[in-house]
Amino acid sequence: QSVLTQPPSVSGAPGQRVTISCTGSSSNIGTGSDVHWYQHLPGTAPRLVIYGDTNRPSGIPDRFSGSKSRTSASLAIAGLQAEDEADYYCQSYDTSLSAWVFGEGTKLTVL
Amino acid sequence: QVQLVESGGALVKPGGSLRLSCAASGFAFSDYYMTWIRQAPGKGLQWVSYISNTGNTIYYGDSVKGRFTISRDNAKNTLYLQMNSLRAEDTAIYYCAREGWVGEEGEGAFDKWGQGTMVTVSS
Numbered sequence: 001q002s003v004l005t006q007p008p009s010v011s012g013a014p015g016q017r018v019t020i021s022c023t024g025s026s027s028n029i030g031t032g033s034d035v036h037w038y039q040h041l042p043g044t045a046p047r048l049v050i051y052g053d054t055n056r057p058s059g060i061p062d063r064f065s066g067s068k069s070r071t072s073a074s075l076a077i078a079g080l081q082a083e084d085e086a087d088y089y090c091q092s093y094d095t096s097l098s099a100w101v102f103g104e105g106t107k108l109t110v111l
Numbered sequence: 112q113v114q115l116v117e118s119g120g121a122l123v124k125p126g127g128s129l130r131l132s133c134a135a136s137g138f139a140f141s142d143y144y145m146t147w148i149r150q151a152p153g154k155g156l157q158w159v160s161y162i163s164n165t166g167n168t169i170y171y172g173d174s175v176k177g178r179f180t181i182s183r184d185n186a187k188n189t190l191y192l193q194m195n196s197l198r199a200e201d202t203a204i205y206y207c208a209r210e211g212w213v214g215e216e217g218e219g220a221f222d223k224w225g226q227g228t229m230v231t232v233s234s
Binding site for chain 2: 097
């Protein structure tokens with residue numbers, strides 16, 4: 001069981017907006033550790049979509065946005081497109097475990 | 112163009128050993144911290160090990176501590192993971208990833224990943 005909790009799945013119709021939550025604790029997100037988000041299609045290399053809580057790497061559409069508050073973070077995807085269908089993982093650093101930690105992952109389905 | 116290419120994955124018996132490699136190109140490998148991350152079948156991502164750019168600082172996840180050894184050869188632009196005393200629960204796709212440099216895009220995150228190499232531990 002991961003120290004970062006994500007919903008197993010979310011879904012939305014094309015054009016809609018969805019959010020994926022990532023709930024941590026006072027030993028990871030709550031310490032101020034950065035939260036990063038990755039998009040992963042099975043059989044491919046995971047791709048960074050948000051780093052440092054809110055920043056988008058070049059090449060990532062501005063439909064993707066990140067936020068953080070106290071011990072949780074969220075990834076929002078607006079204007080859903082079929083190509084967004086993938087697994088999404090949040091990641092941070094846990095000071096109690098002295099380890100980089102990932103959420104369990106959320107499967108996004110575009111209806 | 113940044114490229115990370117893992118190799119060395121195979122089918123190995125419990126208790127056996129394996130060495131994974133990750134060949135890096137398209138960036139100054141010796142400047143970057145590197146990590147190994149794995150994904151077991153049907154599971155999420157799990158951090159395995161981390162090494163600083165010089166190799167002087169190394170960390171391991173609890174599940175592999177004492178069995179796995181991370182290393183790097185900056186002259187060959189290659190990252191390694193020596194895996195000993197393998198167990199069935201080590202079965203996974205193993206990815207190498209780069210940590211983004213301070214002040215650059217992707218800072219502090221695993222900003223570039225390889226495609227992964229499959230390790231299967233089974234008798």
